[in-house]
């Protein structure tokens with residue numbers, strides 16, 4: 001859905017000297033199914049994930065909610081399946097799974113990844129990154145180290161944007177009202193772009209910013225960190 | 234707002250009720266203002282506690298341990314309360330509790346009762362049962378008084394009239410207390426309420442209350458409050474009738490050390506609430522001469538039996554989760570169709586209905602986790618919400634009717650796709666074909682059909698990318714970069 005984010009992750013990691021692999025068999029972590037109540041449907045996706053990624057040194061995921069799904073629910077799901085081997089594989093694999101910004105700040109201990117991004121940007125703290133992964137100010141520290149960036153703080157930065165997966169369609173009115181609060185705050189910053197560690201929130205926020213014809217973009221954190229001087233962005 | 238009670242059995246679904254509630258801009262303003270104020274106060278007094286996280290963990294441990302040994306502590310409470318002169322009654326459900334209380338009031342010889350704010354009495358709709366039996370209940374908590382006089386319904390478990398501002402409250406008092414000249418300053422309103430209530434406190438011989446904590450070790454009961462009206466109800470009447478859910482018990486007196494640090498800070502943003510009453514049984518020299526405790530189950534045993542949902546019962550009813558919830562803050566409490574609104578309501582209400590009603594409530598959340606973050610006893614509300622959603626889905630997809638369920642069908646189809654790389658690739662290609670009639674010139678979709686229409690109410694959707702990451706990755710591999 002968001003190829004630019006994937007490409008950006010590859011660029012940043014390669015720039016830092018890492019070898020990136022993309023197991024072609026990967027699909028989806030199962031979050032939407034699990035969180036909507038279709039837990040049985042999510043089980044095979046857990047097995048698939050483990051089969052695809054076991055053996056990796058580190059699994060880097062540019063979506064905080066997917067990582068939260070894995071950390072918070074995979075061990076329980078494996079237990080429910082009563083599959084000893086799978087439980088062992090999950091326990092072995094999970095400590096190697098990182099959200100992208102987390103990999104940079106906690107995994108590699110970096111803040112400055114040599115990025116250049118000459119734009120006015122505001123950062124939205126996605127709920128799962130904030131409360132489940134406890135990313136704290138990691139993403140902001142990464143952004144602050146970007147050359148050329150004009151970073152402005154978002155009012156109500158920790159307020160949910162109202163996406164919540166199927167919540168956005170099941171409770172469209174409430175979700176829309178939450179989203180309106182978020183876009184109002186974004187517009188107040190006069191930023192050219194709103195960034196976050198999760199494309200689902202960004203797709204949601206962008207949907208309203210586009211509908212309102214604001215001209216403000218959303219861009220994943222990885223795409224900002226992939227920015228380089230002399231390269232058109 | 235009508236005077237009909239909030240009843241999950243007859244309430245509209247959450248999305249419908251929320252839509253109506255959100256049309257009331259005054260209500261939304263009031264809710265937002267009040268929750269902002271309480272949240273800021275809470276953040277301040279929580280911030281000054283260096284061991285807040287340890288306290289939360291201790292609170293969780295106390296509550297979890299209690300629930301694991303609930304039968305033991307309930308019997309211990311019963312024995313100790315009885316020894317101290319209290320009379321303990323057991324009620325299986327709301328109906329039995331109502332019947333016991335009505336009989337006890339009648340036996341006390343009074344046709345009126347003064348009441349302390351109690352969400353448990355709201356849960357069992359006690360007031361209408363009392364009225365039907367010819368007994369007049371007077372609410373003495375300021376917020377509950379406003380609700381009662383305004384024929385309104387509670388919208389918050391700590392501040393039931395949170396959805397009203399003081400101008401609206403003045404109008405209610407002017408009308409119902411016959412005080413056309415009443416001012417709208419907080420002290421004007423408090424004075425009016427005091428005058429109105431004093432007379433009831435001195436006259437009415439029977440009191441009805443809920444409880445914050447039942448102390449198994451001593452048989453004592455603890456009530457925390459802000460106004461002192463509660464203490465009037467606890468000390469002046471001759472007969473005191475208390476109703477409490479069986480989840481309200483705690484093992485030891487000493488556990489209050491933890492819980493009374495957590496509760497006021499989380500509930501009203503105070504280091505300590507102004508009035509904390511703890512008493513044990515009856516005393517010939519002071520207070521009520523007759524003291525009844527009605528211990529009510531009302532589906533709590535069923536919740537206890539569900540291992541994954543059991544933590545719901547750890548709740549100490551502080552409402553911090555309501556104040557923090559971005560959904561509650563948009564809709565206010567009435568949309569939940571239950572006296573328990575907000576995140577705790579979304580998990581507690583359907584379970585109190587044994588999942589027969591209020592099935593839309595577990596979905597009334599974006600799972601943002603703000604509730605879990607503030608909960609003083611660390612109830613993982615998002616986890617329980619997901620667990621309850623799973624129960625709802627199982628209910629709905631059982632039997633033949635489920636076969637036709639559009640959502641379930643779509644979910645199953647998507648799960649099939651995600652289970653195979655080949656199908657996933659095909660779906661990505663197909664997606665572009667399928668969406669193409671909907672995509673505008675600028676690459677955006679402004680209208681979606683059916684279930685997805687909710688999305689395009691206020692949002693557009695970008696078309697799927699021409700080249701997926703997967704295609705790019707493979708092309709790049711072939712080109713050697």
Ligand code: SF4
Pocket residue numbers: 499547548549550551552553554555577604607608609610611612
């Ligand atoms: S669930 Fe937690 S935060 Fe909500 S009312 Fe209960 S104790 Fe308070």
